Amino acid sequence: MPAPVVATVDEVATVNLADPATHVERDLSGYWRRLRTSMPVHWHPESEFGRGFWVLSRYSDIISVYRDNERFTSEEGNVLATLLQGGDTASGKMLAVTDGRRQRDLRGVMLKAFSPRVLARLADKVNENTERRVRGAVERGEFDFAAEVSEHIPISTICDLLGVPESDRATLLRLNKSALSSDDPGETFTDAWSARNEILLYFAELAEERRREPKDDVVTVLATATVDDVRLSPQEIIFNCYSLILGGDESTRISMNCAVHAFTEFPEQWRALKRGDAGVKAAVEEVLRWSTPAMHFGRTARQDVTLYDRVIKKGDLVTLWNSSANRDEEIFADPYVFDVGRSPNKHVTFGHGPHFCLGSYLARVELEALLTALITFVDGVELAGPVGRVHSNFLSGISRLPVKTTPSRRTD
Ligand code: HEM
Numbered sequence: 001m002p003a004p005v006v007a008t009v010d011e012v013a014t015v016n017l018a019d020p021a022t023h024v025e026r027d028l029s030g031y032w033r034r035l036r037t038s039m040p041v042h043w044h045p046e047s048e049f050g051r052g053f054w055v056l057s058r059y060s061d062i063i064s065v066y067r068d069n070e071r072f073t074s075e076e077g078n079v080l081a082t083l084l085q086g087g088d089t090a091s092g093k094m095l096a097v098t099d100g101r102r103q104r105d106l107r108g109v110m111l112k113a114f115s116p117r118v119l120a121r122l123a124d125k126v127n128e129n130t131e132r133r134v135r136g137a138v139e140r141g142e143f144d145f146a147a148e149v150s151e152h153i154p155i156s157t158i159c160d161l162l163g164v165p166e167s168d169r170a171t172l173l174r175l176n177k178s179a180l181s182s183d184d185p186g187e188t189f190t191d192a193w194s195a196r197n198e199i200l201l202y203f204a205e206l207a208e209e210r211r212r213e214p215k216d217d218v219v220t221v222l223a224t225a226t227v228d229d230v231r232l233s234p235q236e237i238i239f240n241c242y243s244l245i246l247g248g249d250e251s252t253r254i255s256m257n258c259a260v261h262a263f264t265e266f267p268e269q270w271r272a273l274k275r276g277d278a279g280v281k282a283a284v285e286e287v288l289r290w291s292t293p294a295m296h297f298g299r300t301a302r303q304d305v306t307l308y309d310r311v312i313k314k315g316d317l318v319t320l321w322n323s324s325a326n327r328d329e330e331i332f333a334d335p336y337v338f339d340v341g342r343s344p345n346k347h348v349t350f351g352h353g354p355h356f357c358l359g360s361y362l363a364r365v366e367l368e369a370l371l372t373a374l375i376t377f378v379d380g381v382e383l384a385g386p387v388g389r390v391h392s393n394f395l396s397g398i399s400r401l402p403v404k405t406t407p408s409r410r411t412d
Helices: 008-015 019-025 027-039 058-066 079-083 100-113 116-140 150-162 166-179 189-212 217-226 234-265 267-275 280-293 360-377
Strands: 040-042 054-055 142-144 296-301 306-307 310-312 317-321 376-383 398-400 402-407
Touching: 008 027, 008 116, 040 310, 054 058, 054 079, 058 317, 079 296, 079 317, 079 360, 100 217, 100 234, 116 142, 116 150, 116 360, 116 402, 150 166, 150 217, 150 234, 166 234, 189 217, 189 234, 217 234, 234 267, 234 280, 234 360, 234 376, 234 398, 267 360, 267 376, 280 360, 360 376
Parallel strands: 054 317
Antiparallel strands: 040 054, 142 402, 296 317, 306 310, 376 402
């Protein structure tokens, strides 16, 4: 894919990053190139979506801000949706929007439940579930990959970990799908807000059950954990369950869809993977870079900070665009090329620094299971209809993916 034409300054002014439609309707690659080359600290004006905010687009600046939660806090919210609303109700209670000592304590509690050692036990189940889904779909030959395969893998895995009963999973998937993004452009902020509240209520009840009758699952870990001999507060327990069900499902699901979509767009890369010219682990990293499901995260400046010739004032919102950092030509050779053998590949898809994604290991296990199952059961894959795109200013990717596959000779 050739490098995009750099957008003009006038074109830059027409882009509203807060508007979900922008990310579905416009190709922003020329916009990001312009920002990276000559407007690395860009002031995005206020709009009907809320106040103005800074936009950082260079890999090196984004990494520095991710690392620096002394000067840039997550406690006022860490995505545009909450930052523009003036804060996050989970601030100081949910890991992603808590800083300092409490964040380290909460992260310590949650890491026990998410260590590679614990997750290694889950990997067999993930592999088996993924194989079954891919194999069943490929037998049909033509199907919506999103509905038949990816919709069932991350949600089952995170529900297994959390200890959510089978009977509740379809409801949670439905709520998850409207809590952060939507497949339906007609969905309102109120729909998303009520979906988020239903999820919180659900976990309030489940946590209470687990506190009374502990089981071997993450909700029990949170409901019974102590820090300095003090239990987590009910709100800490509920908000962190909430962040796990949302974090654990949608971004991984989207990256799975994007993986298959990329293989339909770049069949020679699919062939290279299938032949074993590139390893599965390297291909997973490239899928993560290529798809960048979480386009941005955000922070609020705690003090005045000068970056290049611009002064970010105390209280200003600063957004970090992973989708631009992952195409930064200073870091990645031929960033617009999907190359399953790419090495090195230090993408920022999982963020960086103290808030680095807690579920990165799990997401990688799931993507590895998917690519391995595809290599085993699929010979060729092509698009069989128009794709559906996620409608959001935070998540980007594909939500409907009709494909036609030819089975591998090894399906029996
Ligand atoms: C944090 C992306 C999968 C749970 C983050 C952050 C990013 C990210 C960029 C940093 C946020 C910030 O700095 O404000 C992704 C992507 C995923 C993924 C792209 C899939 C491809 C998962 C999974 C889980 C999860 C599977 C849970 C099982 C979390 C949690 C945090 C987090 C709890 C907050 C960590 C903290 O603040 O200390 N994720 N994530 N994520 N992620 Fe993920």
